[in-house]
Amino acid sequence: MSSEERLLALLRPFLRLLPADAELPMDAELGRLGLDSLQSIDLLLALEQEFGVSIPDEKITVDAFTTPAQVLTLVS
Amino acid sequence: MIILSLSCHSRLVKSGFHLSDFLKRAALDFPERTFLVDDEVSMRFAEAAERVEGLASKLFSLGVKPGDRVLLVSENRVSLVLHLLAVARVGATFSVLSSQITVASMQQIMAQCEPVLILLSHSREDLRCCCDGSRLVWLDEPLPANSGSSKVDLPLSERGDALAFLVFTSGTTGMPRGVMLSHANVEFVTQAIQKRLRYVPEDRIGVFLPLSFDYGLYQIFYAMMCGAAVYLGRPESAGPELPKALARQAITVLPGVPTLFAGLIKMQSWRPALLPDLRVMTNTGDHLPLPHLKELQRLFPRVEIFPMYGLTECKRVSILRPEEIDRHANTVGRALDGTEVWAESPEGERLPPGGVGEFMVRGPHVGLGYWRAPEETAKRYRIQADGARLLVTGDYGSVDAEGFLQFHARSDFMIKHRGYRMSPVEIEEAACRLPQLTAAGCIKDEAREQLCLFITTHGEVLSDAELLMALAEHLERAKIPDRIIRLPELPRTANEKVDRKALRALLTAV
Numbered sequence: 001m002s003s004e005e006r007l008l009a010l011l012r013p014f015l016r017l018l019p020a021d022a023e024l025p026m027d028a029e030l031g032r033l034g035l036d037s038l039q040s041i042d043l044l045l046a047l048e049q050e051f052g053v054s055i056p057d058e059k060i061t062v063d064a065f066t067t068p069a070q071v072l073t074l075v076s
Numbered sequence: 077m078i079i080l081s082l083s084c085h086s087r088l089v090k091s092g093f094h095l096s097d098f099l100k101r102a103a104l105d106f107p108e109r110t111f112l113v114d115d116e117v118s119m120r121f122a123e124a125a126e127r128v129e130g131l132a133s134k135l136f137s138l139g140v141k142p143g144d145r146v147l148l149v150s151e152n153r154v155s156l157v158l159h160l161l162a163v164a165r166v167g168a169t170f171s172v173l174s175s176q177i178t179v180a181s182m183q184q185i186m187a188q189c190e191p192v193l194i195l196l197s198h199s200r201e202d203l204r205c206c207c208d209g210s211r212l213v214w215l216d217e218p219l220p221a222n223s224g225s226s227k228v229d230l231p232l233s234e235r236g237d238a239l240a241f242l243v244f245t246s247g248t249t250g251m252p253r254g255v256m257l258s259h260a261n262v263e264f265v266t267q268a269i270q271k272r273l274r275y276v277p278e279d280r281i282g283v284f285l286p287l288s289f290d291y292g293l294y295q296i297f298y299a300m301m302c303g304a305a306v307y308l309g310r311p312e313s314a315g316p317e318l319p320k321a322l323a324r325q326a327i328t329v330l331p332g333v334p335t336l337f338a339g340l341i342k343m344q345s346w347r348p349a350l351l352p353d354l355r356v357m358t359n360t361g362d363h364l365p366l367p368h369l370k371e372l373q374r375l376f377p378r379v380e381i382f383p384m385y386g387l388t389e390c391k392r393v394s395i396l397r398p399e400e401i402d403r404h405a406n407t408v409g410r411a412l413d414g415t416e417v418w419a420e421s422p423e424g425e426r427l428p429p430g431g432v433g434e435f436m437v438r439g440p441h442v443g444l445g446y447w448r449a450p451e452e453t454a455k456r457y458r459i460q461a462d463g464a465r466l467l468v469t470g471d472y473g474s475v476d477a478e479g480f481l482q483f484h485a486r487s488d489f490m491i492k493h494r495g496y497r498m499s500p501v502e503i504e505e506a507a508c509r510l511p512q513l514t515a516a517g518c519i520k521d522e523a524r525e526q527l528c529l530f531i532t533t534h535g536e537v538l539s540d541a542e543l544l545m546a547l548a549e550h551l552e553r554a555k556i557p558d559r560i561i562r563l564p565e566l567p568r569t570a571n572e573k574v575d576r577k578a579l580r581a582l583l584t585a586v
Contacts, residue, residue: 016541017541037311062310065315
């Protein structure tokens with residue numbers, strides 16, 4: 001699986017407004033799909049585990065959680 | 077430092093206070109201290125006072141008069157605060173609405189309020205459609221340069237018991253309801269709260285709460301009273317970015333709701349940040365569970381934590397001081413000085429210490445009632461024979477012999493979730509707009525901290541996500557259910573209403 005696919009699979013459970021069979025494009029607005037600030041914290045933790053990285057503080061900004069493409073920059 | 081803040085209390089005259097006096101005094105007492113900060117702007121008290129005068133004369137020339145209503149819709153930022161203070165300065169009534177307000181709620185509030193002017197952020201251009209009949213001004217346009225026009229003689233507005241602003245909350249019917257607060261209410265309660273919390277001029281208050289929430293808005297008043305600075309953060313920053321934002325802005329005071337603190341606990345336990353400036357946390361909006369309180373104490377040993385309880389209708393009921401937590405854990409502290417709280421029996425009798433009943437609040441902080449809703453006002457507000465104002469809270473608990481309030485339950489009806497007060501009716505009505513739903517019942521699962529929607533459907537079946545997405549059209553994000561539970565039929569009371577008590581009993585089974 002590419003990192004993009006791995007990321008999208010990881011994101012899905014955090015998006016309660018996204019139907020199971022709907023596509024999740026890389027520029028989807030995560031906030032509109034149900035990701036809130038508290039869940040972003042869990043997402044951050046899940047990202048570090050899935051990708052085996054430690055995300056540096058300076059990368060953690062509000063904008064880092066707006067779209068899947070933005071989230072991907074956290075781990076690449 | 078405390079002496080300084082006490083001296084600013086004594087400067088407030090007892091009668092005839094006006095909200096705009098706060099900034100006038102602060103500009104004299106602390107002209108060079110920083111007042112407002114956001115990610116782009118930082119402004120001292122003297123400059124803010126000048127800007128507000130300039131904006132006020134602009135509003136005046138647009139025809140805004142004392143007694144008029146002005147609505148503001150914007151994310152937290154310096155220009156939002158300057159504009160709301162300018163509305164107060166011309167003697168008009170302001171109301172800050174959620175920057176995430178839905179078109180439907182906006183229309184309802186417009187119809188109730190009949191505002192002469194709407195100050196709107198460009199990010200909500202979609203609300204333009206609701207604004208016909210009212211003038212619209214964009215909040216994001218550059219602030220007018222200071223000119224001699226600030227010398228315009230602005231109208232001397234009504235003071236004291238006159239209406240200062242409206243805070244819209246969910247009403248029991250699901251319609252937005254405007255809570256009316258007077259200048260005198262604000263003057264009294266701001267002083268009474270400061271007496272407990274003791275903010276100092278060196279403080280930097282981190283506001284990550286929307287200013288449409290009175291808890292966020294009043295932080296501006298405390299800052300003006302004490303000469304402290306306010307950093308206006310985005311509520312979205314209250315997640316992974318929070319520790320960083322607190323460090324970068326050297327925040328000393330953090331007002332929050334339980335979900336914000338739950339996030340902070342997670343972040344801090346997992347990747348601890350150094351936050352040497354932080355000295356005060358206050359909690360309200362919902363009960364801060366004791367394990368969370370203990371965890372915060374462990375992670376931030378030098379921070380003073382203040383559990384509090386309040387309702388918009390009187391702003392604040394009680395505050396527990398940090399040194400009282402050990403002996404009075406599980407309480408929300410004593411009533412503010414100069415006010416009184418007791419528990420009342422269903423028969424209307426004042427209960428002895430320890431007796432559980434409905435909390436009644438009496439004092440000068442009890443507001444004027446609900447905007448254009450005399451029936452709802454009469455249910456919750458009473459004026460006693462001696463002229464004292466009384467609020468029937470709808471919340472249940474007891475008061476011990478030392479005056480500490482123990483909270484038992486919110487009223488059976490209203491839900492507190494993620495720091496917001498909401499009516500189950502509002503959520504049920506939004507759900508019933510969907511043609512596939514035949515009935516809906518909403519309750520909060522307190523044990524799991526989830527907002528649950530029970531539904532019955534017919535015909536074409538929607539997935540949970542499709543349903544929630546459809547609800548998002550009509551509800552603000554905090555009001556979107558966490559869990560959907562489908563039943564063949566909903567339990568009903570004798571008069572055919574959805575039986576929420578029975579739904580609550582079902583929670584253990586589903």
